[in-house]
Amino acid sequence: MKEYRFDTVILGGGPAGMSAGIYAGRGAVSTAIIDISMFGGQPSNYLELENYPGYLETDAFGLTEKFEEHADKFGVRKFPAQEIEKIDLVGVPKVILTKEARFEAKTVIIATGAHAKKLGVPGENEFSGRGVSYCAVCDGAFYKDKVVAVIGGGNSAVEEAAYLTRFASKVYIVHRRGELRADKILQSRAFGNDKIEFIMDTVVKEITGSNLVEGITLENIKTGAVTNLAVDGVFMYIGFTPNVDSFNGQVEQDVNGFIVTDTTMKTSVDGVFAVGDVRTTPLRQVITAVSDGAVGAVHAVKYLEALHDVAQAV
Ligand code: NAP
Numbered sequence: 542m543k544e545y546r547f548d549t550v551i552l553g554g555g556p557a558g559m560s561a562g563i564y565a566g567r568g569a570v571s572t573a574i575i576d577i578s579m580f581g582g583q584p585s586n587y588l589e590l591e592n593y594p595g596y597l598e599t600d601a602f603g604l605t606e607k608f609e610e611h612a613d614k615f616g617v618r619k620f621p622a623q624e625i626e627k628i629d630l631v632g633v634p635k636v637i638l639t640k641e642a643r644f645e646a647k648t649v650i651i652a653t654g655a656h657a658k659k660l661g662v663p664g665e666n667e668f669s670g671r672g673v674s675y676c677a678v679c680d681g682a683f684y685k686d687k688v689v690a691v692i693g694g695g696n697s698a699v700e701e702a703a704y705l706t707r708f709a710s711k712v713y714i715v716h717r718r719g720e721l722r723a724d725k726i727l728q729s730r731a732f733g734n735d736k737i738e739f740i741m742d743t744v745v746k747e748i749t750g751s752n753l754v755e756g757i758t759l760e761n762i763k764t765g766a767v768t769n770l771a772v773d774g775v776f777m778y779i780g781f782t783p784n785v786d787s788f789n790g791q792v793e794q795d796v797n798g799f800i801v802t803d804t805t806m807k808t809s810v811d812g813v814f815a816v817g818d819v820r821t822t823p824l825r826q827v828i829t830a831v832s833d834g835a836v837g838a839v840h841a842v843k844y845l846e847a848l849h850d851v852a853q854a855v
Pocket residue numbers: 592660692693694695696697698700717718721722778779780781823824825826
């Protein structure tokens with residue numbers, strides 16, 4: 542098994558992790574980014590970004606590739622496809638054991654992001670990959686001239702519903718309340734889209750079909766009326782859960798599992814920082830993720846400098 546020692550190991554190579562890598566690398570500390578799969582994080586699944594300052598419109602994947610190139614420029618070592626088996630964030634040094642290697646680090650920056658939540662209704666698991674999807678960009682093209690439902694009322698649901706109208710003949714947005722959570726600009730675009738129809742105050746009780754999804758059972762929470770809606774696909778966009786499985790409980794987390802940090806991105810454990818979607822934050826965007834990465838890495842470098850001072854004084 543290979544063994545590595547770094548000043549900073551960053552867990553996760555999405556926008557937050559790459560940005561942390563750029564700042565740590567530029568801060569002249571030895572830095573590695575490890576990721577469970579390929580680099581890029583969640584934006585690799587988005588089609589385009591139109592709210593990243595300076596880019597009126599950019600393909601999200603291209604932007605994450607630029608982040609990666611930028612980290613390369615500052616000598617950051619990258620380790621993709623590293624499945625974490627064991628991690629000790631509390632000890633000195635911090636130790637990360639993956640299937641391929643053992644990493645030791647003086648500081649760890651957690652940038653593991655978050656993943657799509659499941660609705661937890663009958664049929665969801667059974668039809669996953671056979672009509673139930675969590676990624677419109679990945680699966681939308683399979684629904685040419687078909688009817689799909691998007692579940693949720695946030696930015697993702699409304700944006701992805703609009704994306705799905707490129708393929709589907711009809712897109713229902715099913716939302717549990719009478720008001721959408723999505724930004725007003727996205728709402729007004731969706732209201733103006735002939736292919737989108739909203740089903741409000743409604744929850745999904747079941748996803749039905751035989752081999753593939755054929756419909757969803759809906760309940761209007763105001764009237765109690767139960768109806769069946771014929772659809773060929775269901776796209777879930779009901780929010781995200783933090784990716785914390787490998788180190789759950791080692792740092793302070795909120796009730797939903799997101800990591801609690803201070804304004805310098807420091808966690809409850811000395812030398813451990815958390816940045817991006819994995820932490821408790823009011824906004825989860827590429828811009829906030831890269832901002833977190835910068836703040837976290839700068840303070841990780843300061844932490845390392847303080848360690849060095851202590852080492853000199855001894
Ligand atoms: P979100 O903002 O948390 O919205 C989740 C939606 O799903 C809410 O409408 C919520 O309903 C609904 N929901 C949650 N649990 C549910 C359940 N069990 N059953 C039925 N409905 C449920 O999540 P998101 O839309 O994925 O966005 C995540 C973050 O990314 C946000 O900060 C968002 O602004 C950001 N984002 C931004 C953009 C952009 O700016 N272009 C695009 C995508 C995402 P309630 O409204 O009733 O709570």
